[in-house]
Amino acid sequence: MDGSGRISRRLLLTGATAAAGGLLSGCNAGSSGTSSGQGGSGGTVTLTVMYNNNELTKEHVADFEAKNPGVKINFLQTDPTRLNAMLAAGNPPDFVRGAAVGSANLNARGLATDLTPYLDKSAVLKKDDLLAVNDGFRWDGSKIGQGPYYGLVKDWSQDATLWYNSALFDQVKVPHLSATEPIGYDELLAIGKRLTIRSGGKTTVHGLGLEWAWNLFAPMATMILQQGEQLYTDDLAEVDFTTPAARRAFSWYVDFARAGAGPTSLTPLPDGSDLSTFLAKRMAITQDGYWYGGNFVKESALQSVIRMAPAPRMGDQRISPTYAGVGAWIPAKSKHKDEAWKLMEYFMAGPPAEERAKSGWGLPALKSLLPKLPQELPYQKQAYDVAQAELQFAKPLPDTPYATVDTWNLTLDKNLQQVLKNQTTVDNACQAITKELNKVLKQGKEQIG
Incomplete structure (x- = not known):
C-alpha cells in the first residue's frame, strides 16, 4: 500500500x-x-x-x-x-x-x-x-x-513483529528488545506492565498495543502453532479450543486486559488503531508488521528512537506469519x-x-x-x-474454507469480554468458543459440500 x-x-x-x-x-x-x-x-x-x-x-x-x-x-x-x-x-x-x-x-x-x-x-x-x-x-x-x-x-x-519507542524504555530503565531473539509472550506482558504509566486515574503511556480491534484470531492461532499444536482437525471441519495451547493463548489475552497494559475492546482507543497514540509517544510497544515503518518517513522526531523487534514466541517453535x-x-x-x-x-x-x-x-x-x-x-x-x-x-496460518476470520474475531472478542466482566470463566469461555465455532464449521461444510 x-x-x-x-x-x-x-x-x-x-x-x-x-x-x-x-x-x-x-x-x-x-x-x-x-x-x-x-x-x-x-x-x-x-x-x-x-x-x-x-x-x-x-x-x-x-x-x-x-x-x-x-x-x-x-x-x-x-x-x-x-x-x-x-x-x-x-x-x-x-x-x-x-x-x-x-x-x-x-x-x-x-x-x-x-x-x-x-x-x-x-x-x-x-x-x-x-x-x-x-x-x-x-x-x-x-x-x-x-x-x-x-x-x-x-x-x-509478518504482522506479529513489534515496533517500540526506545526512549520510553529508557525513561523507566527497561532494556531494549533484542533485534534478533524473540521475546516470550509472558516476558513481553511483564515489560508492558512496567512501561505503562498512569496519572490521575488515566493511562498516560500504554505499555503494549496489540491492535485488538483489528484481529484476535491470527495472533491466537500463531500462539497455538508456536506451542506445537494445531487449531483444526485434519479435515479443517472441527476445532478444539479447550486444548492447553488454546487455553494458554486465550488466557494470555485475559491477563493482558486485566493488567491494563494496553487497549482492548472494553478500553478502546478513540480511533481504533495504535498509530496516533504511538506517534504521540504515548505507547511504548505496538504489535505491527514491517509496513508500520512507512508511517515514520516524515516523523523525524521519532526516527532516532523507534526500533523493530522479532515476533514474540509462546512455546518452542519460532513462527512469524502474515x-x-x-x-x-x-x-x-x-x-x-x-x-x-x-x-x-x-x-x-x-x-x-x-x-x-x-x-x-x-x-x-x-x-x-x-x-x-x-x-x-x-x-x-x-x-x-x-x-x-x-x-x-514465515509460515501460513491455518485456514479453513468453512468459517471466516470475521466469525473467529467476533466469537473470541465476545467471550473475552464475558470473562473480563466476570460473567464466565476462562474454561467455560474456551468451551463456548469450541461449541460456537464447530456449529459454524458444520454449517459451512454442509453449504460447500
Missing part, C-alpha cells in the same frame, strides 16, 4: 477477505470458464477491476492502459457486499482484491481461477521468484499451502482472464510493485524486489535487517 493514508492500512486486516464473508451465500461457481480476448466495440476489452484506489491508483490504471491499448479498465472501489452479489449472479469482476489468509473459502467454492498455467508461461512472474507468503493462495482441494495458485500477494508483513497477505485473484467466471493476467503481471511485478517496495509500506511478494526496500534512514536499515532475518520463520 502507498502512504496516502495511514489508517487505511487497516484494510489489510478488516476487508481483505471480503468475498469469504459471504460464506453461506452464493453458489459454487465451478472452475469452468475459458480465457478470452473478447471485448466491446472496436476490439477493445473492458476489464472490470475491484480494488482500493489508493493501491491501484488512477496513474497506474492510465499507465497500464497506455501499455495495453486494447484494454480499458472499469474500476470499482472494494465493496464486499457488491462483490458477493456479483459472484452470486455469476457476473463477477475480472480482477479482485483479496487476502491469502481466508482464501480457502473462495477456492473451496470454486470461485477463483487456477493461475498456475499462467505462471508456467509468464516471462514476468516466475514461481521460483515467489516468496513463500504466496503459498497462502495455494489450494490442493483440501488444504492451503500446496497445489495450484489461486491468487498472488502484492505486499505483506495476518493477511493482500493481493489479487481472478474469478473463475471472469470473461477476460488473459487481460486480467496482464494486469496481474503489471501490478505484481511492474512499476506499481517497484513503487511499493521502495516505499517501505510492506514487504514485496517477489524475492527479486526485496533489495529495493528502503534502507536510507537508520531506522529503515534496522527494520530491514530485522525483517530479512524474520523471513525464514
Whole structure:
C-alpha cells in the first residue's frame, strides 16, 4: 500500500477477505470458464477491476492502459457486499482484491481461477521468484499451502513483529528488545506492565498495543502453532479450543486486559488503531508488521528512537506469519482472464510493485524486489535487517474454507469480554468458543459440500 493514508492500512486486516464473508451465500461457481480476448466495440476489452484506489491508483490504471491499448479498465472501489452479489449472479469482476489468509473459502467454492498455467508461461512472474507468503493462495482441494495458485500477494508483513519507542524504555530503565531473539509472550506482558504509566486515574503511556480491534484470531492461532499444536482437525471441519495451547493463548489475552497494559475492546482507543497514540509517544510497544515503518518517513522526531523487534514466541517453535497477505485473484467466471493476467503481471511485478517496495509500506511478494526496500534512514536499515532475518520463520496460518476470520474475531472478542466482566470463566469461555465455532464449521461444510 502507498502512504496516502495511514489508517487505511487497516484494510489489510478488516476487508481483505471480503468475498469469504459471504460464506453461506452464493453458489459454487465451478472452475469452468475459458480465457478470452473478447471485448466491446472496436476490439477493445473492458476489464472490470475491484480494488482500493489508493493501491491501484488512477496513474497506474492510465499507465497500464497506455501499455495495453486494447484494454480499458472499469474500476470499482472494494465493496464486499457488491462483490458477493456479483459472484452470486455469476457476473463477477475480472480482477479482485483479496487476502491469502481466508482464501480457502473462495477456492473451496470454486470461485477463483487456477493461475498456475499462467505462471508456467509468464516471462514476468516466475514461481521460483515467489516468496513463500504466496503459498497462502495455494489450494490442493483440501488444504492451503500446496497445489495450484489461486491468487498472488502484492505486499505483506509478518504482522506479529513489534515496533517500540526506545526512549520510553529508557525513561523507566527497561532494556531494549533484542533485534534478533524473540521475546516470550509472558516476558513481553511483564515489560508492558512496567512501561505503562498512569496519572490521575488515566493511562498516560500504554505499555503494549496489540491492535485488538483489528484481529484476535491470527495472533491466537500463531500462539497455538508456536506451542506445537494445531487449531483444526485434519479435515479443517472441527476445532478444539479447550486444548492447553488454546487455553494458554486465550488466557494470555485475559491477563493482558486485566493488567491494563494496553487497549482492548472494553478500553478502546478513540480511533481504533495504535498509530496516533504511538506517534504521540504515548505507547511504548505496538504489535505491527514491517509496513508500520512507512508511517515514520516524515516523523523525524521519532526516527532516532523507534526500533523493530522479532515476533514474540509462546512455546518452542519460532513462527512469524502474515495476518493477511493482500493481493489479487481472478474469478473463475471472469470473461477476460488473459487481460486480467496482464494486469496481474503489471501490478505484481511492474512499476506499481517497484513503487511499493521502495516505499517501505510492506514487504514485496517477489524475492527479486526485496533489495529495493528502503534502507536510507537508520531506522529503515534496522527494520530491514530485522525483517530479512524474520523471513525464514514465515509460515501460513491455518485456514479453513468453512468459517471466516470475521466469525473467529467476533466469537473470541465476545467471550473475552464475558470473562473480563466476570460473567464466565476462562474454561467455560474456551468451551463456548469450541461449541460456537464447530456449529459454524458444520454449517459451512454442509453449504460447500
